[in-house]
Amino acid sequence: MFGVEVSQLFFYLLSFIIIVSAIYVVSLRNIFHCALFLVLCLFSVAGIYILLEAEFLAAVQVLIYVGAVSILMIFAIMLTSRLANKKIMQSNDNVTVAIFVCAGFLLTSLGSFGYTVWKVVDSPLPENNTLTIGKLLMTDYVLPFEVVSIVLLAAMIGAIVLARREKI
Amino acid sequence: METFDYNLKLIIPEMFLFVWALVVIVFDISSKRRNSDSVGYLTMAGLAITAVLLYNFHGGISFNNMFSSDILALFFKVIFLGSAFMAVGSSFGLASDKIKNHRGEYYGLILFSTVGMMFLSSSNELISLYVGLELTTIPLFVLAAFYKDKKTSVEAGMKYLIVGAFSSAVLLYGLSLLYGFTGTTDLTMIKINLSLLFLSAGKIGPGLILAIVMIIAGISFKLALVPFHMWAPDVYQGAPTPITAFLSVGSKAAGVVAFARIFVHGLIAFVDPVMKPLDWGIIVAVMAAAAMVVGNITALRQHNIKRMLAYSSIAQVGYLMIGMVAVSELGIASVGFYMFMYLFANMGAFAVATIFEDKTGSSSISSYKGLSKSAPALSACMAIFLLSLTGIPPLGGFAAKYIVFAAGIQAGYYWLVILGLLTSVVALYYYANVIKTMYFSDGNSDLKINIHPAARLVLVIGVIGVIIFGIYPEPILNFAMESAALFALP
Amino acid sequence: MLENAYLIPIYPLLAFVIIIFATRWKEKLSSAISIAAILVAVIHSIFVMIAVIGRHGVPFELSVPFIEHPLISLETGIFIDPLTAVMLLVVTIVSGCVQIYSLGYMHGDPRWSRYFSYLSLFTFSMLGLVVANNFFMIFIFWELVGLTSYLLIGFWFEKDSASDAGKKAFITTRIGDLGFIIGILLLATYAGTLNYQEVFTKVADGAVPVGVLTMIGIFIFCGAVGKSAQFPLHVWLPDAMEGPTPVSALIHAATMVAAGVYLVARSMTLFVGSAEAAMTVAVIGLITSFMAASIALVQNDIKRVLAYSTVSQLGYMIMALGLYGFDVAKDPHSHSVGYFAGTFHLMTHAFFKALLFLGAGSVIHAVHTNDIQEMGGLSKKMKITSLTFFIASLSIAGIFPLSGFWSKDEIVAATLGHPVFMFFTLLIAFITAFYMFRLCFLTFTGKPRNQERFDHAHESPKTMTMPLMFLAFLSVFAGWVGMPWLSHGFSSFVYTGELQHHGPNYIVMLVSTIVAVSGIGLAYTVYFKKKISADVLMEKFKPLYTLLLNKYYFDEIYDKVIIKPLLAFTRMMWWSDANIIDGLVNFVGWFTIKWADAKMLFDKYIIDGAVNGAGTVCMAASWLFKYVQNGSVQFYTLVVITSAVGVIIYKVTPEGFVYYFIGVVVVALARFLMKMNRPEEGNVETEPEG
């Protein structure tokens, strides 16, 4: 009872952080600040994972997103933009329509979730989240696991090819 | 989980191709990128060997139903390999010049993408399907931007990446909802669970619509169905021409397989009259109609042949989807068959465009003036490909269109078929316009075009495919029928 | 000989084929072949005549199938009854005379061989027409004579007037043939056959409703109207005089134009079945006859006078036949002599009109002009010609005992019981006598009005005068076979049914002779004695004179009312074809392309920043085009997600979709308008970073 309430509390807190920081991500003028808020946002999402009893995933989230992707982004920002120039408009002409459309999407989806039949199963998740996932990845999901490694390899090769400066 | 089989035999072709991709890259690097042709030939050989391997190792399910080496997959794998083969074959010109520093990576990425398509076509499960899809597209992002110092190419890469990533996010959102309804990612189980859910609750609710539309939107991006098509002309124009060809055939075929797997296999129940309100068919039918109209009409006034072909391929997908929305055995077979014929004609047309662009640096239609005098064989090939795309018998495109329309009529989509036929008359106009430019106008006749042997091979394959399978489509059609039988449709 | 009668048309056909394919370059041989063929035909015809006389009116028929069908069986065959036999003789004899005559007349013509081949072809067609045993065959030959007439009128095709006349003749007669075809179609439909005897049997049995019969009769008569140059299709015949004069004699006086009369006579059973049709025929005949005679009064072209005379005489015959049909339709036992009169006049007219034309030809040959005002006094130089011409004129005027007298008498007799017809018939007889002798006097007597031409004039060669003399002989004596005193003469010969012999009607003879003589007398007074000045008369009746001189303005009216509007109409159709029908098609194409264009256009529009003046409907429309493919990937994504969300909302709540749709449009428009008002800002925004 109490646990539920705490988790509720946490949930709303995290949700608030996520939403606010996400809004900052998409609206701040300074792209560097955006990146920082992205980190915050993703970090909070990891918290949500913990609430949902997905500890391993939370760890992955922190490692990959917060640790790798965001850093990568910040590097890219450093490489490409000059911090001094912050006064540039960061949003384009689509804003009004986009707001309308996103609101439409949001309203519809929120509304429709309520009217949708969910076959909720009230049973606990398997114990030892990490172990189970590790097992699954090596057994049932070994094929996508391997394929994903090819994806990463391809992305790496591609990134190298593209990012390399040619000697002309 | 208990009865787990690692039937590795089934993925031998994919494994081989992956390894071969590495071999190609390593070979290129180790040979100090000196030899321009041998890498390409090596790649082509690899693709050919994979095809042979495919022939030997298929039939069966492996990896916990994640990898289904069924006949549908086989059919489409042939298409993927074919399009990769032809794309590679027509790349020799630019490999010797524009991308000479990254030849190995170029070919390797094509192979990676092909591997992704092959996995995609075999997957009967959402996760592997998604992963396969990404393996297909991520190398293509890179390939589209492969002319690093050409603005158009980079722009194409960027646009493709944004649109591609966005669409996969949208797709994923839909897939996640699908998972939410059924608690599983296995498509067969999804089918069963959804039906059970529907039967037990009497309804599913609007959330399913959300899921279906999101998935349609996500895949339609890959297919470039109207209104999700707008990236396609820009990307097609900017990307290196063989990659454009590969995009327009291989990647599209991959999208078609994904579509078929998800909708025709997983969500088939909604075609049933009982669940009519949730039917995805009418949405796709409208989109197909829009694709035929917009694609063909916009293609009318294009001056760049790649852009023209891009719009035409948007329209072609519209035709193809007629077969899909027919959701019958004939329909699915017709989709496969259409794709197969489209492979030859479109790859061939792009190959000609590549050859011409390599030689003259221009891809505007008006520069094709009088080509029939300076390069009669080349323009004859082009004419044959374009006529096939129009659907003139006895070329392959006709048989394909015929069967697609037959499926449409059988399913009662009269309006769609009539619209398709009417727009194919419009299509004739711009295809014929190219032919007219090549044949009826006078141009500089001192243009000398030497066709690289590999490209020549590509053209020959294209022409032979278009003609032979146009006249005698029986084997391919039977193949397609067998593959369609997989879905156990009416 | 009767069994081989089908050979009669074949002889000239053979001649035609031989000339065209073999002897074109051997001129003498060509004409020899042609004449030989016609002479053989003459002889054969004589034998046929004898055989027919021997059969006492039982017709002879021979036929082979052409096409057989359930609906209709067409056949080719010959049908020989007394009428046919007479026609055979007339055609072959006149044709023979004309061909011999042509030897002289066409001397030195570069297309000599072709001329004779055409004549042979014509003779073949005409003979075929005569011997045909069904309406289908007669139609075939009917058209063929039209063709040869066309070829021969336009024989000197270098002259525009000649080729024009040929065309006019062909087309005008074809208009009549329209009716003929429809008549045949009706016959075929209602009688189920086209064979004369079968048709007539069926009609006589009442198998065809009377109303239909009337239509059939009138439609078939249309053919005759065209071919025999009856009102209102008579306009071609005078123009046809552009052809060589022997051709006029043969085709446009003696034979082809008589085909119409022959047709009416041949299908008399149809007219007998319908009084209305018969009356139509008679009225048309009378109108034609009077109209043509009146025009002939004032013409100065020798051939045209003869041409109008021909039209007039043909009208006579037609009228007589029509009256016969009418009388018999009213009273089957009527003793009308119209049929006899018409066919009899057909025969006699053939001879004397041919003679007149050949005589005219002889004159023209001598003085090289057609204008009688340039002639005069030629009798001194051309004895034979003038003599024969006078004989023929007497004959046509109906002076005892020349052949014309007998036949015209019968026509007058045929109008007994129809006072109006009788009055006009006599009036026409008077006019005829007058203008014929006006012609004679102006041409052959008095002083030469053109000395130069007169000096060059000379009598024609033997080849020309011989036929003249032979025809003069016939003009005098041919009519004797129809003397009312002969109980087994022409009249009983041509009637195949009950004997229609009747005694002489002396009153009629007397009246018609008086009329004829007074006509001649008047002409004598005016043109020979010059007691009354022709000019004064002319002045006195100026409006009438002008009207007649201009042939009642028929040509002008046709030109203004039919031909010009038709041509204008055709041009209009052509315009509409090129612009409206095709235009529609092109419009669709244009529209699709423009749609594509519009997008591009608007794109340019924006790049140029030239878009001002917001708020118009045009702008609202442009909004769509502007964004569709503007190169902005985010916009693409926006469109996509907008439509995807739209579909979702539509599927979930169709009412909500309306709001959504309106909202999107409004928001987009608002933003668009805002941007329009401050375009510079957009430029600032798109500056690259850094």
Add this chain to the structure above:
Amino acid sequence: MLQYLALAAILFAIGIFGVLTRRNAIGILMSLELMFNAVNINLVTFNKFIGPDNLVGQIFAIFVIVIAAAEAVVGLAIVLLLYRNWQGIDIGNINIMKW
């Protein structure tokens, strides 16, 4: 459960908004990450409430994370190219090809 879904939907919508409106290419990539994260929240939520007997949802989420990373890598590489070619990464300028 619904609150999690709502959170995911909101995050997803914000991500969409970002993709549609950010001028900066990297900003777009970041917005894409938001979208992927929204999907992941969905997946994990469903895993907990609907299919708790296995961990399919979480595994799916792991794959999504990995692939999102790969996409980000490639995306950033292309952004570098953009920067080299345009001396800027404003997506609004990347419109050579149109119509």
Add this chain to the structure above:
Amino acid sequence: MDFPVLSYLIFIPLIGAVFLLFLPKDKFGLIRWTSAFFSFVPMVLSFWLTYDYFFNFSQTADFYYMEGPLSWISLLNANYFLGVDGISVPMLFLTGLLSFISIVASFNIAVRVKEYFIFFLLLETGMMGVFCALDFFLFYVFWEVMLVPMYFLIGIWGGPRKEYAAIKFFLYTLFGSIFMLVAILVLYFSSDPHTLNILELIQTAPGFLTHGLQLFCFVFFFIAFAIKVPVWPFHTWLPDAHVQAPTAVSVILAGVLLKMGTYGMLRISWPMLPEATRYFAIPIAILGLIGIIYGALVSMAQTDLKKLVAYSSVSHMGYCMLSLGAFSSVTAITGCMFQMVSHGLITGALFLLVGVLYDRAHTREIAAFGGLGAKLPIYTGLMVLFSMASLGLPGMSGFVSEFMVFIGAFGSGIPHFQLITALAVLGVVLTAGYMLRMVQRMLLGEFNKEKWGGLTEINTRELIIVSPLALLTIAIGFFPAPLSDLMEATITNLVQLMAR
């Protein structure tokens, strides 16, 4: 039958085309004679076929020389199925003859000779195929196959507006044939078991199609065929295509391609959809009537000789439509076939003659000529002959056909047909009008010595290719019975089928 004669007919030209591919492209003589040979053989075969059919099979309405059905695409039940009956044989005869004549007439083509003949032989394959095919799929394939060579033939070797004309032809006919495709598919899926066999469908289609579907299929077929015929108002492609096409191609267009429309109607839509045929009889006849009058009127306004002949085709094919409207009359249908044959011969010959003149004078303006009769007597003779034939002069085939059309349509017993036919007879006069105007202005009258003094008479080759047409025109005019006998049984059977 010892050998598959129909396949030979179809594929010998194709083999010829492939063979030509391997000939050097500057050996003009060799290419010309090779292609002449490869079209001569089918011509002889078609003659032999006609002969054999006439003497051995023409008494019954069955199909002969059947080949197949060989399974072609089993999934679609598409078969390789050939056969001919009384209405295909004359068409094959015409095709064989005109193809050979056209190829010989094309000997003066001097640019891109090899391609020209390749396309021509391909075209012949398509034409032969259409008249032999008894399977819808096969029929459709051949139907479309012709379009492409035709497109190239007009587009490369045509007149000044060739590109426009070529694309217009292509678009128009493709537009038509897509409708046919829909109708075919509807028929296919309505039949049970599904079949594309035309013969089977003729027997069964009236049974399984509802009234609405019959009308639907009929209209769709009609649009396809009507465009080919061309029926007013679908005719506007024709003047352009005819005028711009090179001479020999015009001959084929007029002589064979237009016949495919009427042939298609007779072979497919009329017997297969009898209810709809009856339903639409009067509109069809009225369209025919409009075609007759309209074509003639527009012809009259033409100043270009070739255009005049082209529009006369619209008029002449109108007679076919009129008689097709009179579905119940054997005579009318026979008349239609006669008209098809005779129009093929006559208009073909007229186009050849126009081409002969154009080759020498490089203009086709009627007003530019005059009095050619004096300089070119043989040419003039032929021109007059065919003009007369065209305007339906007795003794020529045109007369027989028109007469039969009239008799058949008039007596068909369908309401209002008497009036329509009577109005259609007007066409006879109008035809005479424009033909004679043309003859008079070009051939008669004053000869312009300075301008045309250098014109040469028609040469032997041209004379040889025109004369068979002249002979046939006259022969049919005088002895129509053999042709009529050849198809009578078939047509009687067709009429019975339409009466179902």
